[in-house]
Amino acid sequence: MGKTLIVYYSWVGNTATVAREIQAQTGFTLRAIEEKKTRKPGAYAGAAMAGFFGIGGAIRPMDFSMAEYDQILLGVQIWAGHAPPAVLHFIRQAELSGKKVWLFITKADDHVPQPFLDGLVKRIEKRGGTVAGHFSVKTKMDTIIPVENFREDLTAWLAAQGFVEAATIAEQENP
Numbered sequence: 001m002g003k004t005l006i007v008y009y010s011w012v013g014n015t016a017t018v019a020r021e022i023q024a025q026t027g028f029t030l031r032a033i034e035e036k037k038t039r040k041p042g043a044y045a046g047a048a049m050a051g052f053f054g055i056g057g058a059i060r061p062m063d064f065s066m067a068e069y070d071q072i073l074l075g076v077q078i079w080a081g082h083a084p085p086a087v088l089h090f091i092r093q094a095e096l097s098g099k100k101v102w103l104f105i106t107k108a109d110d111h112v113p114q115p116f117l118d119g120l121v122k123r124i125e126k127r128g129g130t131v132a133g134h135f136s137v138k139t140k141m142d143t144i145i146p147v148e149n150f151r152e153d154l155t156a157w158l159a160a161q162g163f164v165e166a167a168t169i170a171e172q173e174n175p
């Protein structure tokens with residue numbers, strides 16, 4: 001396996017929580033996508049509009065070179081059925097030729113809608129990348145998910161993708 005990067009966008013903090021747990025379990029480099037303009041906490045209507053219409057969300061320059069990595073774990077959430085504009089900006093400017101991308105998704109609903117997934121896959125493929133799999137976590141609006149709610153499932157998924165040893169799971173079950 002080559003070098004892997006975890007990169008995510010998070011407004012409220014749930015996707016950041018999942019990203020940090022992936023980092024804790026794998027040791028991979030972790031980077032946040034940040035919007036140039038700070039989004040006002042609780043300004044949900046504006047964010048929903050931005051998500052639905054894909055407007056705004058220009059991002060700050062990232063302090064890493066994508067060329068260094070050949071596997072990307074990309075953290076995203078659902079805004080009004082769509083990926084936040086910041087993530088779309090990130091993908092649009094990312095050089096993903098020959099890279100494998102795994103998505104980790106947080107959302108308030110039970111399921112990830114297929115059109116949401118298909119849309120992201122299409123955008124990533126347009127940049128030359130291949131989506132190799134995805135993992136999703138159900139969160140609640142306004143609160144940050146406790147790590148305990150998803151840790152075991154995440155470890156199992158990371159092991160299934162070959163990112164962590166299956167032994168980590170046994171260790172969690174029999175500490």
Ligand SMILES: Cc1cc2nc3c(=O)[nH]c(=O)nc-3n(C[C@H](O)[C@H](O)[C@H](O)COP(=O)(O)O)c2cc1C
Pocket residue numbers: 009010011012013014015016044045047048049051077078079080081082106107108109110139140141142
């Ligand atoms: C503006 C807005 C729109 C949202 N729309 C959806 C949606 O369409 N479907 C869904 O399952 N969750 C939706 N959610 C819930 C978020 O996807 C979920 O809370 C996610 O974990 C937030 O990520 P973050 O904490 O990293 O910002 C929405 C949240 C916000 C703030």
